[in-house]
Amino acid sequence: MAAKWVYLFKEGNADMRNLLGGKGSNLAEMTNLGLPIPQGFTVTTEACTDYYNQGKKIAEEVKGQIFEALGKLEAMQGKKFGDNDDPLLVSVRSGARASMPGMMDTILNLGLNDIAVEGFAKKTGNPRFAYDSYRRFIQMFSDVVMEMSKTFFEGILDEIKEAKGVRFDTDLTAEDLKEVIGRFKAVYREKMGEEFPQDPKVQLMEAVKAVFRSWDNPRAIVYRRMNDIPGDWGTAVNVQAMVFGNMGDTSGTGVAFTRNPSTGEEGIYGEYLINAQGEDVVAGIRTPQPITKMKEDLPECYAQFMEIAAKLEDHYRDMQDMEFTIQEGRLFFLQTRSGKRTAPAALKIACDLVDEGKITPETAVLRIDAKSLDQLLHPTFDADALKAGEVIGSALPASPGAAAGKVYFTADDAKAAGEKGERVILVRLETSPEDIEGMQAAKGILTVRGGMTSHAAVVARGMGTCCVSGCGEIKIDEEAKYFELGGHKIAEGDHISLDGSTGKIYYGDIRTKEASIGGDFDRIISWADKFRTLKVRTNADTPADTHNAVKLGAEGIGLCRTEHMFFEPERIPKIRKMILSDSQEAREEALNELVPYQKGDFKAMYEALEGKPMTVRYLDPPLHEFVPTAPEDIGALAQDMGLTAQEVQRKCDELHEFNPMMGHRGCRLAVTYPEIARMQTRAVMEAAIEVKDEKGYDIVPEIMIPLVGEKKELKFVKDIVVEVAEQVKKEKGSDIRYTVGTMIEIPRAALTADEIAGEAEFFSFGTNDLTQMTFGFSRDDAGKFLDAYYKAKIYESDPFARLDQNGVGQLVEMAAKRGREARPDLKLGICGEHGGDPSSVEFCHKMGLDYVSCSPFRVPIARLAAAQAAIHSRED
Ligand code: PEP
Numbered sequence: 001m002a003a004k005w006v007y008l009f010k011e012g013n014a015d016m017r018n019l020l021g022g023k024g025s026n027l028a029e030m031t032n033l034g035l036p037i038p039q040g041f042t043v044t045t046e047a048c049t050d051y052y053n054q055g056k057k058i059a060e061e062v063k064g065q066i067f068e069a070l071g072k073l074e075a076m077q078g079k080k081f082g083d084n085d086d087p088l089l090v091s092v093r094s095g096a097r098a099s100m101p102g103m104m105d106t107i108l109n110l111g112l113n114d115i116a117v118e119g120f121a122k123k124t125g126n127p128r129f130a131y132d133s134y135r136r137f138i139q140m141f142s143d144v145v146m147e148m149s150k151t152f153f154e155g156i157l158d159e160i161k162e163a164k165g166v167r168f169d170t171d172l173t174a175e176d177l178k179e180v181i182g183r184f185k186a187v188y189r190e191k192m193g194e195e196f197p198q199d200p201k202v203q204l205m206e207a208v209k210a211v212f213r214s215w216d217n218p219r220a221i222v223y224r225r226m227n228d229i230p231g232d233w234g235t236a237v238n239v240q241a242m243v244f245g246n247m248g249d250t251s252g253t254g255v256a257f258t259r260n261p262s263t264g265e266e267g268i269y270g271e272y273l274i275n276a277q278g279e280d281v282v283a284g285i286r287t288p289q290p291i292t293k294m295k296e297d298l299p300e301c302y303a304q305f306m307e308i309a310a311k312l313e314d315h316y317r318d319m320q321d322m323e324f325t326i327q328e329g330r331l332f333f334l335q336t337r338s339g340k341r342t343a344p345a346a347l348k349i350a351c352d353l354v355d356e357g358k359i360t361p362e363t364a365v366l367r368i369d370a371k372s373l374d375q376l377l378h379p380t381f382d383a384d385a386l387k388a389g390e391v392i393g394s395a396l397p398a399s400p401g402a403a404a405g406k407v408y409f410t411a412d413d414a415k416a417a418g419e420k421g422e423r424v425i426l427v428r429l430e431t432s433p434e435d436i437e438g439m440q441a442a443k444g445i446l447t448v449r450g451g452m453t454s455h456a457a458v459v460a461r462g463m464g465t466c467c468v469s470g471c472g473e474i475k476i477d478e479e480a481k482y483f484e485l486g487g488h489k490i491a492e493g494d495h496i497s498l499d500g501s502t503g504k505i506y507y508g509d510i511r512t513k514e515a516s517i518g519g520d521f522d523r524i525i526s527w528a529d530k531f532r533t534l535k536v537r538t539n540a541d542t543p544a545d546t547h548n549a550v551k552l553g554a555e556g557i558g559l560c561r562t563e564h565m566f567f568e569p570e571r572i573p574k575i576r577k578m579i580l581s582d583s584q585e586a587r588e589e590a591l592n593e594l595v596p597y598q599k600g601d602f603k604a605m606y607e608a609l610e611g612k613p614m615t616v617r618y619l620d621p622p623l624h625e626f627v628p629t630a631p632e633d634i635g636a637l638a639q640d641m642g643l644t645a646q647e648v649q650r651k652c653d654e655l656h657e658f659n660p661m662m663g664h665r666g667c668r669l670a671v672t673y674p675e676i677a678r679m680q681t682r683a684v685m686e687a688a689i690e691v692k693d694e695k696g697y698d699i700v701p702e703i704m705i706p707l708v709g710e711k712k713e714l715k716f717v718k719d720i721v722v723e724v725a726e727q728v729k730k731e732k733g734s735d736i737r738y739t740v741g742t743m744i745e746i747p748r749a750a751l752t753a754d755e756i757a758g759e760a761e762f763f764s765f766g767t768n769d770l771t772q773m774t775f776g777f778s779r780d781d782a783g784k785f786l787d788a789y790y791k792a793k794i795y796e797s798d799p800f801a802r803l804d805q806n807g808v809g810q811l812v813e814m815a816a817k818r819g820r821e822a823r824p825d826l827k828l829g830i831c832g833e834h835g836g837d838p839s840s841v842e843f844c845h846k847m848g849l850d851y852v853s854c855s856p857f858r859v860p861i862a863r864l865a866a867a868q869a870a871i872h873s874r875e876d
């Protein structure tokens with residue numbers, strides 16, 4: 001049997017969303033419910049995919065089915081498409097599985113031409129209306145299908161209104177509109193080099209193609225990347241018989257929500273316009289009336305509208321966003337869909353629907369977009385203030401939230417301004433551990449270099465500070481303290497605003513709103529906790545981060561990056577001293593100075609965790625991240641070490657590596673300098689034993705060796721750990737248990753996971769490095785070229801933000817399987833940045849991991865995503 005590419009509305013239903021798109025399946029469902037819907041048909045999403053597979057051509061078979069369906073529609077409506085006397089007119093609209101702004105919107109009145117418009121005028125007895133419909137069609141077709149700028153047409157309309165001395169379009173007469181049409185067609189001919197198409201069949205096929213094309217326009221591609229929508233879904237096309245809201249004062253059109261989409265409050269919320277077509281409401285040419293005004297104007301329609309709206313909400317058990325048209329006193333619904341809403345509204349609506357007995361807590365949990373919780377945990381821009389904002393550039397949305405303030409170019413300046421109570425935006429070429437205090441003082445951080453896992457991104461996420469990273473378009477002069485972007489020169493003290501959730505950079509000071517979470521949030525998250533099987537831990541390196549994460553529900557620490565404990569100003573010189581020391585003795589001496597800090601932090605963290613587990617990862621960073629660069633830091637270190645500045649500089653230069661990310665880092669540090677592992681083991685074990693004894697928590701330290709690629713490498717470091725751990729236990733007279741495990745972040749570790757599991761009691765997937773090394777591109781430099789990859793449709797998303805399940809995921813799966821075959825009780829987790837990304841969390845659930853670990857502010861997102869993954873896998 002030949003494939004079916006086109007469905008009449010009455011042939012579909014709500015379960016056919018993948019094939020018919022959201023709009024198409026809802027129109028079908030409403031038809032089945034017996035609601036007043038202008039009839040029509042849907043060209044399937046598969047036809048869209050086929051269009052791309054055929055090299056952007058619509059197959060004859062598809063075309064044939066479109067006209068077959070059109071024939072049936074003609075029969076239903078009792079009108080002929082292209083008829084000269086009484087033409088059937090249609091609207092054409094896109095409709096993907098998920099509603100997607102950025103794609104082609106709507107074309108109305110398709111089917112009119114120079115002759116049919118006259119028949120239409122006679123038939124309706126309303127020439128003004130007929131010519132108005134035609135001029136709208138020319139305008140929309142030219143704009144939407146042919147991508148001609150709207151301004152050509154708006155200019156003509158304004159000129160004619162002025163010449164006729166009228167204010168509103170509705171004041172133009174039929175004769176005036178004929179003049180408008182003549183000039184519209186002339187401009188079309190001039191710009192397109194051909195006449196405006198008169199054959200309705202050509203008009204229709206061009207419109208269908210335009211919808212398919214719009215699936216791949218740049219705005220749609222960006223939207224898909226931000227919302228995890230796969231590029232191969234395609235969009236459906238809906239062709240629907242026209243009804244007219246612009247036929248006089250008993251006609252009108254409007255949009256309405258069954259509940260308030262900003263707050264979630266109950267009660268109908270919307271607006272409508274008398275004597276208007278759909279785009280008038282959206283375009284804001286005339287000011288729409290609140291929907292309740294319809295009660296006075298058209299009471300019967302209002303009553304019917306309210307009844308159907310309630311029925312639709314009950315049927316879908318969700319807040320609906322509806323479009324309707326009234327044609328000469330008759331109400332038609334043009335579409336319904338689950339309405340877009342703010343995060344607070346989503347929570348309130350879900351909780352209210354549970355209380356009203358319409359949905360279960362399980363469904364409520366599924367209804368919340370996990371990523372949207374960011375809106376509640378971080379400041380956001382005031383919506384009205386944002387409208388006036390000027391975007392001057394965009395880069396990676398490295399850490400969510402909104403921030404506005406004065407620009408400073410050094411960490412010291414940022415800190416000083418912060419202490420004066422200023423709102424600060426720190427702008428750096430890239431950040432390094434030296435900048436930590438400036439980062440702490442800043443409301444927002446903007447960097448020219450660096451990807452989603454760069455220093456700036458990881459540290460900002462940990463602190464919950466907004467960060468936009470990798471804005472290569474910026475021309476920065478850090479010395480002269482200014483940068484240029486989007487035609488503006490921005491100097492120290494000037495205001496900019498950053499949106500870390502979209503990556504947009506705005507000119508000026510845009511008002512922000514503080515984050516707030518309330519009872520609905522807690523209810524949803526506590527329901528989520530009942531459904532999930534994955535545990536959620538956090539990546540935290542300081543006692544402050546730990547407190548924060550525990551408040552947000554972290555069930556332990558999955559990654560404590562011990563090098564981050566040395567970022568503070570009084571600590572960093574000590575680790576530098578260790579790094580630059582030549583002899584084991586000198587290193588040990590420097591390390592001994594670090595022990596109290598490290599142990600003190602571990603103790604504070606164990607206390608904050610109140611018995612929850614903590615995985616302590618041993619020193620890992622490429623050492624270049626720590627060496628001083630500023631002359632005053634070099635000078636201070638020289639003094640401390642009894643060297644000259646030149647000698648310190650020479651030592652730093654000697655540490656230079658061509659590729660530090662693949663250089664002397666991770667467990668290689670402990671292999672070359674075992675004293676580092678010794679110091680760290682002493683610090684962890686002493687801290688754990690002391691807190692265990694003092695507080696009575698059942699602490700089992702988890703010691704994690706990074707960047708292992710070979711079993712013997714792990715064994716070498718583990719032997720040191722065990723030796724010191726046993727020694728500390730003896731010294732303290734403790735029988736504490738501890739475990740030693742490793743990160744799986746080098747492809748070779750995944751490939752030899754069965755061997756490595758012989759030595760490791762747990763694996764934690766370090767998917768930042770694993771992604772870097774599997775793709776073979778640097779996590780700090782990829783931002784520079786990834787955009788070109790999105791444009792070329794080679795990658796759909798940033799593999800450092802969303803786990804590449806197809807490639808890197810195979811290594812995760814393989815390592816999990818081989819590891820557990822060798823050691824059935826092997827504990828598995830993930831601590832790369834993907835641990836807080838909902839689609840990656842779902843993958844981890846499927847892989848049977850025990851926990852995900854993510855930055856503190858993503859903990860609620862991961863809890864919700866883990867519940868959704870568990871519910872989905874039960875449904876499959
Ligand atoms: C990783 O590589 O995924 C990881 C968590 O370690 P880091 O980001 O510190 O290299």
Ligand code: MG
Binds near residue numbers: 706745766768769
């Ligand atoms: Mg790593």
